[in-house]
Amino acid sequence: MGSRAALRALAVLWWVAAAYPVVFRARPVEALAANWGTRAIRPLPGDITVRLLRDNGFDKVKLFEADPPALRALGHSGIQVMLGLPNDLLAPVAASINAAEQWVLQNVSTYVSKYGVDIRYVAVGNEPFLKSYKGKFEAATLPAVQNVQAALVKAGLGRQVHVTVPLNADVYESLDGRPSSGDFRPDIQGLMVSLVRFLLDNGGVLTINIYPFLSLYADPNFPMDYAFFPAPGAAPSQASVQDGNVLYTNVFDANYDTLIAALEKHGLGAIPVIVGEIGWPTDGDKNANVANAQRFNQGLFDRIVAGKGSPRRPQMPDVYVFALLDEDNKSVDPGNFERHWGVFNSDGSAKYPLRLANGRPIVPAKGVRYLSKQWCVLRPDASPTDPAITGAVEYACQYSDCTSLGPGSSCGNLDARGNVSYAFNQFFQAANQMKGSCNFNNLSVITTTDPSQGSCRFKIQIDTGKHELTGKSGAGREAAAWSTVLAAGLAGLITAVW
Helix, strand or coil: CHHHHHHHHHHHHHHHHHHCHHHHCCCCCCCEEEECCCCCCCCCCHHHHHHHHHHCCEEEEEECCCCHHHHHHHCCCCCEEEEEECHHHHHHHHHCHHHHHHHHHHHHHHHHHCCCCEEEEEEECCCCCCHHHCCCCHHHHHHHHHHHHHHHHHCCCCCCCEEECEEEHHHEECCCCCHHHCEECHHHHHHHHHHHHHHHHCCCCEEEECCHHHHHHHCCCCCHHHHCCCCCCCCCCCCCEEECCEEECCHHHHHHHHHHHHHHHCCCCCCCEEEEEECCCCCCECCECHHHHHHHHHHHHHHHHHCECCCCCCECCCEEECCCECCCCCCCCCCHHHHCCCCECCCCCECCCCECHHHCECCCCCCCCECCCCEEEECCCCCCCCCCHHHHHHHHHHCCCCHHHCCCCCCCCCCHHHHHHHHHHHHHHHCCCCCCCCCCCCCEEEECCCCCECCECCCCCECCCCCCCCCCCCHHHHHHHHHHHHHHHHHCHHHHHC
C-alpha cells in the first residue's frame, strides 16, 4: 500500500509539473534575450535569424515594431516575444480605445492565434520620456498603456500578454552620485509614479535601457574601466562608488540600483524591472571597436549565465542584449555607432568570440547565401583627386552605409583611394550588384580581388532571394523594395552627380 501511494503521489507530481511547468522549471541559466532590429538594407531572412537565436540559446527576443516577416518566423519557435508599439502610435492609441483594440487585434491576437507566436509583452513606446524629446510623448504614454491593457483584456490575452514601457536611464538621477539617493527626474516624478503604479497593479513590468557605452561617449572624462564589468579577482576601478556598506565597481550596477532606490522611495519596490537594452557597438567611434565590445559583452553574458544581479536586486533580471544584428539602414542621428550594435554582423556572422554557458562558443547563422564574389572599386588609372569624385562618393553614401569610414572607425585609416573604393562598393552591394550600379562615370571598375585592408572589411551583401532554409521570410521582398529605390536613382546617377 505504501509503495502504491508513493507511485500515485509521484504520478500526480509529474502531472502537475507538466500542466504548470513554470512552477517546476526554473529559467535555464544559459538562456539569453536579445533585441532583433530589422532596419537593414538587406535584412537577414527571418527563418535564418530565428535559427541563429535558437542555436545560441536565446529564448526571448524584443521587436521594436510589428514586423510581419519576423513575427511569422517566430511562430512555434519556442521563443518568447516582447512586441513594440512605436512612439508615433502613442497619440492615436491614447486617444481611442478602438485604435488600441485594432492594433492588438492586428499585431497581437492574429500572430498568437494564427501563427503561434508566443507574445509575452507589449512594449508601449520606446524611451518616450527621453529628455531630448522635450515632453513630446509624455501626455500620451500612460493613456496609451491603459488602452493597450484594456484591449489585451478584451481580446482574452490579459493573462498571457502584459504591458511594459521601455525607458531610458535618464528618467532617474542621483544628485550626490550614490545609488541609494536615486529618485525620478523632478519634471516627470508624478508621471513615473502613476505609470509604475499602473504597471504594478496590472501585472506589468518596468523595462529600463542602460548603456555604459553612451556614458563614455557623452563624457570624455568618464572613467573607462568603470564602464566594464570587473574581471574575477581584478582590483576594483578607482572610480568605484562607495554607498554605505556597498562598493559599486561598475556603472551598470550603480545605474540599475539608482532606479531600484527611486522605486523603493515611492513605495514601488515590488515592480519587476528588466533590462530592455544593453550592449556595446563595434564601429563608428573611437571607443566602439571589437575589443571593447567583446570585453563588455563577455562580462555581461558571464553575469547573465551566473544569475548575478545588483546589490539591491541580487538575482539577475531578464536582460535583452542590444543587439542581435547590425542594422545598416538605421538612423545615425545619435552617432555613426548606431548601425554597429550587433553581436553578429548583419549577415549573421560572428564579430568576435563569446563564451556562453559551459564555455560553449557562439555560432554564426547557417544557410546564408551571398551575392557573387565581386567588388566595385576606383579604377586603377583614375585619380582620387578627380573633381567628380566628391559628388560620386556623396551619392554612394547617401544610399548605403559609409559609417565605418569615420575617424577611429574600422576603415578610418584607409587612404583616399581606399575611401572612394569603400564607398563605391557599399553602393554596389546595397544595389544588389545590379548592372549599372558600378558605373560612376567610368571612375569605377568591378574586381574579383578582395580589396579589404586590415580591420576594414569590404563586404559582399547577402542574397535574400535564395538561402538554404524554408524561404518563408519576407526579407527578400524588403530587399527587392530597397533595390527598386536604388534602381530609380541609378537611371539618373550620371546627371545627379555630374
